[in-house]
Amino acid sequence: MTETNLALLKGTVDLLVLAALDAGEPLHGYAIAQWIGRVTGGALLLEEGTLYPALHRMRRQGLISAEWGVSENNRRARFYRLTAAGRERRSQGASDWARYASAVSAALQGGGAGE
Amino acid sequence: MSEDFRPDPRLTEEESPEDLDAEIRFHLEERVRELQEAGWSEPAARREALRRFGDVHGTRAAMAREDRMWRWKMGWTRWTGGLGADLKVAARQWRKRPGAGMIALLTLALGIGATTSIFSLVDGILLRPPPYPAPDRLAVIWSDWTERGGPEREWFGYPELHDLRTQVAAFEEVGIWTDPTVTLTGRGDARQLVAMVATEGTLSRVLRLTPAQGRFFTPEEDVPDGPPTVVVSWEFWQTTLGGDPEILGQSLILNGEPQEIIGVLPRGFLAPFGPSRRAEVWMTPGIAPNGNGRGNASWRAVGRMTPGTTIEQANEELRGFIAGLREIYPEAYVGKTPVAWEMRDDVVRGARKALDLLFGAVLVVLLLASVNVANLLLARNTLRQSELAVRAALGAGRRRIVRQLFVETGLLVLSGGLAGVALGWLGTRILVALAPAGTPRIESVALDGRVLGFAVVVTLLTTLLTGLLPASRAGRRDLRDALVGSGRDPGADRRGIRLRGVLVAGQVGLAVTLIAMAGLIGRSFSALRAVDLGFDPSDVLTFQLSFPGEAYGDPEERAAFQDRIAERLGALPGVRTAGGISNLPLNNANGDVGYTIEGRPLPEPGEGKAIWFRRVASQYMVAMDLRLVAGRGIEPTDVRGTPPVIVINETMARIDFPGENPIGQRINLGDPADPLWFEIVGIAADVRNFDIRDDWREAGYVANGQFPGRVINFTLEVEEGIDPTSLVPGIRSAVSEMDAGLAVTAVRPMTELVDSALGPDRFLAVLLAGFALLALTLAVVGLYGVVSYAVTSRLREVGVRIALGAEAGRIRRLVVVRGMVPVATGIAVGVLLTIGASRLVTSVVYGVAPLDAVSLGGTVVLLVLTAATAAAVPAIRASRVDPIQVLRDD
Structure with a gap:
């Protein structure tokens, strides 16, 4: 495996979690990790363990809520869903990220983009 | 600064480690399952799952750490944001108007301090159980002689206690002891020790004592001619015996007999009561239980009840026991019944009433203090209403x-409470120092954790009283009310003043009650001081000598020697006369002996009479100014070989010889079957022998020369103007020249004995006077505050009146009269309260009616005068108001 994976930038995990939960379906931690792996095509190197402190923190910030339930194969798992505040942060975060990303890529590509 | 005081659910919800573990485990197992489905072997799948997850322990630790930080941060934010800001404002507010704050703080400190120290006293003496294991099951057993007109708490003879111990099942063990003094020789100067003579080796078991060293006696040792053994107190071992580590096995010479030391008591040990509490040596009597002395009064008893037995059951069984004994020994137990008291109650029976009274007084003071603080805060918040209104207008919620x-x-x-606790600590020490010698269990009085707890409760109650009252009023305030008329709402003002008037009336009422009670106790105390003792204690020095052992075995020689000592002492420079007596008056010494009168029919069993009986030596009657009413006193010529003589007191002459001349008649102080006749040669004035409050009763003096005792209390009348204690060195050398083995003990002026007999009453009187003064001060401060606030809030009205030409005198009168309205109400309430309370003090007062017009009237006059003065100060200020100034300010 040629390691072209990207280490995650700080704060990105939160955004990814918000995105994973944005579909409205409550997901457990493992499913969130899978979702991230799937949509990024494995491009991002997510150390799955870092997901849980993030979930915990976001729960306390009131962005997501958690509830114990039963998984597809009948095991006890904690399911997370977005709160109203979380949805707001999601859209805010997405647009912030887009502006940030385009600014950074513009700077990196343009070089002398003084036109 | 949230208005919402409900806790945030996200804060209180804890992340439980179990939940976290379950979540992580679920994650890993799902990954393993997926990898296995993709064809991985199980071990490889596990490794891969863990690799992808990263550091499991690190994750958990990071979460826990973050949790803690978060909680701490949130808590801190709330604390500093809310309370911190409030505290800052509060401190600023108090600094801005320090006067009211200081008065309130002092008031609280005094209230809490007084309460704490008195509670310490009550706690130490009344509430704390005796300092032995399982104290609830300990009972003191007394012989109650009230049925035959004797004391309620007499002692027993050894034989019946031995029977009681072996027959009464309510007690699993009974300790039996007595407390003589013994003379120690061979270790420095000869001196007298208080001994605990305990039989049958049981007392240490009843009290569950563990020796610091060695052992206690066994029952087998306590037999006639048993081995001479002794147990010493820890303190005696440390001081007199120099803390010698090899002390066991050494011997002590007590009453001339060597005794082997077999054990050391635990440090600080105190026996239940009596002189043997601090006994320096414990010994066994080595006597047979079935010997003489049935129905005597020479042994004490304390029992440990079997678990589950109540004191009532024990007493029931004791009644059955004594009924059985009476059948066997009909004469010995007439009118004598053993009665058990729970040890805790027994020790403090005498002190209870006085302590209740003090406790009541202290609660009154605390109440007064609280009301005062409430009053001060109320006034302060009313003055601040415009400020509060502005704050409300700026958005501060109610x-x-x-x-x-x-x-x-x-x-x-809080600050008042802290100052109060400090004051309480100090007060406790002062109280302990002031407490009369012999106050039961005074040594256990200390400011301790429980007392501190009490102070905290009191503080919290005070907070509620003082904090809620102004807060509820401030909460009602609305902006319009407050801002109209530059923050003065006359209606609210009037309501406030009325409320404060009611509080002042209550304060005055309580103060009246307390001051009247203090006055009553004070008058009772001076009545006690004025009691005719029957002798003159001034210029008399007393001390004790014992004449133990074989050396003083011969009574005739002993009497002659004692007379020689008295003669020698009488010749000392500064001494007028010297005498001696077996037991000094007011020395808590019993000493009854039964008697019959010659030529009269013998009384029925149990109906015989007894007299206080004292042996007097040499010039005792002269030294004590004991007045002779008729006949002669005991003379030096009344020696062995001459017919026995007795001097009786007036009461006995009145009761036994009404209308007759007792002189020349004879009474028998011995067994009716084997009479020992004494000829009455004189009648002496009545003397307070046992207690200053006692009624007179029959007493008689016999000649020590004819019946020499082993213990003599010498009484020296010194020349006027000489400090009696300055003679002590001369006395000691004179005595040791006569016999170096004699120990001079209990040296004190006779006035000290009288003083200590008055001690408990003085203690009560002084404390109550202190509380009364405190109550008066608090009530006056309260009244002054109310009147001066009323003046401040009516300055405008006063200004108008003056502008319209009212005279200064009229203004002053108006203010004082208005101020006195709540005082008058309060005094009326107080008089009623006092009448109610007077029933409670009946048994405490002496020589005054419990409802005493003098103390109550005096209190009323005192309060009216002080209250008028307190009201006059603001009244004068009001009359000097410059109307132009006041009206312009508005």
Whole structure:
């Protein structure tokens, strides 16, 4: 495996979690990790363990809520869903990220983009 | 600064480690399952799952750490944001108007301090159980002689206690002891020790004592001619015996007999009561239980009840036991019944009433203090109403303002409480120092954790009283009310003044009651001081000598020697006369002996009479100014070989010889079957022998020369103007020249004995006077505050009156009269309260009616005068108001 994976930038995990939960379906931690792996095509190197402190923190910030339930194969798992505040942060975060990303890529590509 | 005081659910919800573990485990197992489905072997799948997850332990630790930080941060934010700001404002507020704050703080400190120290006293003496294991099951057993007109708490003879111990099942063990003094020789100067003579080796088991060294006696050792053994107290071992580590096995010479030391008592040990509490040596009597002395009064008993037995059951069984004994020994137990008291109750029976009274007084003072603080805060918050209104207008919610006020009060109460506890600590030490010698269990009085707890409760109660009252009023305030008329709402003012008037009336009422009680106790005390003792204690020095052992075995020689000592002492420079007596008056010494009168029919069993009986030596009657009413006193010529003589007291002459001349008649102090006749040669004045409050009763003096005792209390009348204690060195050398083995003990002026007999009453009187003064001060401060606030809030009205030409005198009268309205109400309430309370002190007062017009009237006059003075100060200020100034200010 040629390691072209990207280490995650700080704060990105939160955004990814918000995105994973944005579909409205409550997901457990493992499913969130899978979702991230799937949509990024494995491009991002997510150390799955870092997901849980993030979930915990976001729960306390009131962005997501958690509830114990039963998984597809009948095991006890904690399911997370977005709160109203979380949805707001999601859209805010997405647009912030887009502006940030385009600014950074513009700077990196343009070089002398003084036109 | 949230208005919402409900806890945030996200804060209180804890992340439980179990939940976290379950979540992580689920994650890993799902990954393993997926990898296995993709064809991985199980071990490889596990490794891969863990690799992808990263550091499991690190994750968990990071979460826990973050949790803690978060909680701490949130808590801190709330604390500093809310309370911190409030505290800052509160401190600023108090600094801005330090006067009211200081008065309130002092008031609280005094209230809490007085309460704490008295509670320490009550706690130490009344509430704390005796200092032995399982104290609830300990009972003191007394012989109750009230049925035959004797004392309620007499002692027993050894034989019946031995029977009681072996027959009464309510007690699993009974300790039997007596407390003589013994003379120690061979270790420095000869001296007398208080001994605990305990039989049958049981007392240490009853009290569950463990020796610090060695052992206690066994029952087998306590037999006639048993081995001479002794147990010493820890303190005696440390001081007299120099803390010698090899002390066991050494011997002590007590009453001339060597005794082997077999054990050391635990440090600080105190026996239940009596002189043997601090006994320096414990010995066994080595006597047979079935010997003489049935129905005597020479042994004490304390029992340990079997578990589950109540004191009532024990007493029931004791009644059955004594009924059985009476059948066997009909004469010995007539009118004598053993009665068990729970040890805790027994020790403090005498002190209870006085302590209740003090406790009541202290609660009154605390109440007064609280009301005062409430009053001060009320006035202060009324003056601040415009400020509060502005705060409300700027958006502070009602809840916010109430909380602010509450914090301000809390700050005050906390500092007042701290100052109060400090004062309480000091007060406790002062009380212990002031307490009369012999106050039961005074040594266990100390400011301890429980007392501190009490102070905290009191502080909290005070917070509620003082904090909620102003807060509830401030909470009602609305902006319009407050801002109209530059923050003065006359209606609210009037309501406030009325409420404060009611509080002042209550204060005055309580103060009247307390002061009247203190006056009553004070008058009772001076009545006690004025009691005719029957002798003159001034210029008399007393001390004790014992004449133990074989050396003084011959009575005739002993009497002659004692007379020689008296003669020698009488010749000392500065001494007028010297005498001696077997037991000094007011020395808590019993000494009854039964008697019959010659030529009269013998009394029925149990109906015989007894007299206080004393042996007097040499010039005792002269030294003590004991007045002779008729006949002669005991003379030096009344020696062995001459017919026995007795001097009786007036009461006996009146009761036994009404209308007759007792002189020349004979009474028998011995067994009716084997009479020992004494000829009455004189009648002496009545003397307070046992207690200053006692009624007179029959007493008689016999000649020590004819019946020499082993213990003599010498009484030296010194020349006027000489300090009696300055003679002590001369006395000691004179005595040791006569016999170096004699120990001079219990040296004290006779006035000291009288003083200590008055001690408990003085203690009560002084304390109550202190409380009364405190109550008066608090009530006056309260009244002054109310009147001067009323004046301040009516300055405008006063200004108008003056502008319209009212005279200064009229203004003054108006203010004082208005101020005195609550005082008058309060006095009326107080008089009623006093009448109610007077029933409670009946048994405490002496020589005064419990409802005493003098103390009550005096109290009323005192209060009217002080209250009028307190009202006069603001009244004078009012009359000097410059109307132009006041009206312009508005």
